[in-house]
Amino acid sequence: MRARLERIGEVSILPVMAAPAEYGQNLQARIRPLITGIGPVEGAVSLTAELARRESTGDLPDLVVVLGSSGSPTLEHAAVYQVTEVDYRDMDASPLGFPKGITPLLDMPAVLSLPCRLEGVPTARLSTGANVVSGAAYDALDTDMVDMETFAFLRSCQTFCVPLMALRGVSDGKTELKVLEDWTSTLDQVDINLADAWDKLVAALESGGLGAIMPAALEHTGLSGLDPAATPVSDSHS
Helix, strand or coil: CCCCCEEECCEEEEEEECCHHHCCHHHHCCCCCEECCCCHHHHHHHHHHHHHHHHHCCCCCCEEEEEEEEECCCCCCCCEEEEEEEEECCCCCHHHCCCCCCCCCCCCCCEEECCCCCCCCCEEEEEECCCCCCHHHHHHCCCCEEECCHHHHHHHHHHCCCCEEEEEEEEECCCCCCCCHHHHCCHHHHHHHHHHHHHHHHHHHHHHHHHHCCCCCCCCCCCHHHCHHHCCCCHHHC
């Protein structure tokens, strides 16, 4: 299935999801997203390839919207939250003297902000990583919820100067995960709530365009200092 740009008035949106299991009947009735595969590597590769292809044809979206599931031991089960900030919990170069979460030799903070806001959808902080977090593993994280792709999606979007909004429904986290169904059993309800959040986004864009969700002074973060292809390397490492 090829992704489709969703056009809401003058605004073009590329919906992005990780797994087919998250793409339920309610979202199927509304969007045709890019399905990237699960995890930060698959997410980054797939979205970067899609944006590069669209850049080459002059068809970059005005906005990327991430839709999917997340884990949380504290947030309301099946409810959808918009992400206000995200970190990359896998990054740990502390043996080299870098604080945990900081990517070495890249002028980028450990926690990245997502400035777009959708009225009527609660907010949460997110942590992205390649591991499935369960049980006591949440205790080591200073965040509200976890996923496996959003940080990677954001870095891809920054490279192309495309803003990103992330909407995540809580599918698990209240109890220890033991089998696949502990994740998938809530996805039907998450799909309903993600579709409702999408409808709110459509209504906001129809009434006010991008300005309805984006701060007027928003500075795109896809600058050379955040572009991995333009990262300066110290002479001491040459």
